[in-house]
Amino acid sequence: MKQFVTQKHHEEAVEALKKLIRVPSVLDESDSGKGHPFGKNVVKALDQVLEICAGIGFRTFKDPEGYYAYAEVGEGEDLFAILCHMDVVPAADQKGWNTDPFDPVIKDGVIYGRGSQDDKGPSMAALYAVKALMDDGVEFNQRIRFIFGSDEENLWRCMEKYNEKEESATAGIAPDHGFPLTFAEKGLLQAYLIGPGTDKITVNAGGALNVVPDTAPYEGEYVEAVKEALDKLGFSYEMEGNAVVVQGKSVHAKDAPEGTNAITRLAMALSEVVDFAPLNFLGKLVQENATGENVVGKTQDEQSGELTMNFASLTISPEETKIGVDMRLPVTVKKEDLEEKIATKVKEYDLTYQEFDWLDSLYVPQDSTLVKTLLATYREMTGDMTEPEISGGATFARTMKNCVAYGAMFEDTPDFMHQANEQWELDQMYKAMDIYAESIYRLCAK
Numbered sequence: 001m002k003q004f005v006t007q008k009h010h011e012e013a014v015e016a017l018k019k020l021i022r023v024p025s026v027l028d029e030s031d032s033g034k035g036h037p038f039g040k041n042v043v044k045a046l047d048q049v050l051e052i053c054a055g056i057g058f059r060t061f062k063d064p065e066g067y068y069a070y071a072e073v074g075e076g077e078d079l080f081a082i083l084c085h086m087d088v089v090p091a092a093d094q095k096g097w098n099t100d101p102f103d104p105v106i107k108d109g110v111i112y113g114r115g116s117q118d119d120k121g122p123s124m125a126a127l128y129a130v131k132a133l134m135d136d137g138v139e140f141n142q143r144i145r146f147i148f149g150s151d152e153e154n155l156w157r158c159m160e161k162y163n164e165k166e167e168s169a170t171a172g173i174a175p176d177h178g179f180p181l182t183f184a185e186k187g188l189l190q191a192y193l194i195g196p197g198t199d200k201i202t203v204n205a206g207g208a209l210n211v212v213p214d215t216a217p218y219e220g221e222y223v224e225a226v227k228e229a230l231d232k233l234g235f236s237y238e239m240e241g242n243a244v245v246v247q248g249k250s251v252h253a254k255d256a257p258e259g260t261n262a263i264t265r266l267a268m269a270l271s272e273v274v275d276f277a278p279l280n281f282l283g284k285l286v287q288e289n290a291t292g293e294n295v296v297g298k299t300q301d302e303q304s305g306e307l308t309m310n311f312a313s314l315t316i317s318p319e320e321t322k323i324g325v326d327m328r329l330p331v332t333v334k335k336e337d338l339e340e341k342i343a344t345k346v347k348e349y350d351l352t353y354q355e356f357d358w359l360d361s362l363y364v365p366q367d368s369t370l371v372k373t374l375l376a377t378y379r380e381m382t383g384d385m386t387e388p389e390i391s392g393g394a395t396f397a398r399t400m401k402n403c404v405a406y407g408a409m410f411e412d413t414p415d416f417m418h419q420a421n422e423q424w425e426l427d428q429m430y431k432a433m434d435i436y437a438e439s440i441y442r443l444c445a446k
C-alpha cells in the first residue's frame with residue numbers, strides 16, 4: 001500500500017482548517033438576503049473553501065443564490081461526490097469554552113475550534129487526501145466533486161437547491177459521521193395529528209419533534225385526580241405551583257424506545273380522568289410504546305431494524321388538538337403505506353394525519369462495490385473489524401443515491417460535535433486522511 005499523504009499535506013490541511021474555523025458560519029436568518037440566504041458569514045465560509053480548492057487545482061463553482069458550492073477534479077462520465085458542509089452550530093455565546101470557538105488553537109496535538117469535528121475538519125481531511133493523490137500524479141477515471149452544503153445543521157435547504165439545479169452523483173461519501181461507515185439511515189418522517197378542541201382540559205406540552213419530551217405539565221380542575229392516577233401508574237411527577245409536571249427521560253427521537261416520554265405518561269393519567277377521543281389515542285392506545293407497534297403493528301426489517309415513533313408535543317385547547325410526532329422508518333418500509341395505516345388508525349380517535357417533513361432513507365447494500373471497497377480499505381488500514389452501522393440519524397449521504405457516510409470519527413474519538421471546546425486530535429485527522437486517500441485511490445484512480 002502506497003503512502004500518499006505526507007507531512008506537507010498534514011500541514012496544509014491544518015492550515016486550511018484553521019482558515020475555515022475563523023469564519024463563524026452559523027445560520028443567521030436575520031442576515032438573510034440575496035446571495036446569502038443563510039447569512040453573510042455562511043457564504044463567507046463557502047467562498048473561503050472555494051479559494052482553498054482553487055488554490056490546489058480544483059475547478060470551482062458557487063451557486064449564484066448562495067446555497068451551496070462545489071469543487072471538482074478529474075474527467076469522465078461518472079461523478080464521485082464527497083458531501084461536506086461548511087455551516088456550524090452556534091457556540092452558545094462561548095459559554096463553556098476555554099478558548100474562542102472561532103479562533104483555532106492547537107495545543108498538545110489537538111486542534112480546538114467550532115467545526116473541527118463537524119464538519120470542517122473531516123472535509124479538509126478528505127480534501128487534502130485527494131490533493132495527496134493529485135501530487136502523486138494519480139489520474140482519475142471519473143470526476144471527484146466536493147459538494148459544500150451550508151444549511152446542514154438546520155433544514156438542508158442547500159442540498160434541496162443543489163438537487164434541483166445540479167448533477168447527481170453516481171456514488172459518494174459523506175465524511176460527517178464515523179468509521180467504518182453507515183450504509184443505512186432510516187427514513188425520517190415528521191407529522192402532526194390534528195383533532196377537535198375541547199373545553200374539558202387544556203394541555204400545552206413538548207417542543208422539538210426530534211426529542212423525547214422529559215416533562216409534561218398539566219394545570220386545571222383535575223390536578224388531584226391526575227396525581228392519583230399517576231401514583232397508581234407509578235409515574236413520577238413534580239408540583240410546580242398549581243401544575244403537576246410529569247417527569248420522563250429525554251433522548252434523541254431516533255432512540256425513542258430508550259427514553260421515557262412524559263407526554264404519553266401524562267396522557268395515560270389524564271385519560272383515566274377525562275374521556276376525550278384524541279387524548280385516548282395517546283393515553284389508551286399508544287401508551288408507553290415508542291415503536292409504533294400499538295398504532296400500526298410491528299414494523300421492522302432485517303436491513304435497518306425497528307420503526308420508532310416519538311410523540312413529541314401535545315396541545316389541547318378549546319379550538320384544536322395537535323399532536324407532533326417524529327418517526328424513523330426502516331429502509332424497506334414505504335412511507336405512503338405507513339401513512340395510510342396511521343391515517344386509518346387515528347381516524348378512530350377523531351384525528352387526521354398531516355405530513356410536516358420527510359427525508360428519504362439511505363440504503364446501499366453491503367455487497368455493493370462502494371461499501372465493499374470502503375470497508376475493506378478501512379479494515380486493512382486499521383485492523384478494526386467493527387461492523388458497518390445502521391443509523392436513525394441523518395447525514396447528507398441520504399441526499400443522493402449510492403452514497404454512504406464514511407468517517408471521519410473513529411470508534412475511540414471523544415464526541416465533541418455541537419459541544420463546547422469542540423476539538424479533534426491531529427493524529428486522528430492524519431489517520432483519516434490516509435484512509436480517505438487509499439479509498440478514493442481504489443475507487444477513482446485510472
Ligand SMILES: [Zn+2]
Pocket residue numbers: 085118119152176
Ligand atoms: Zn455535520
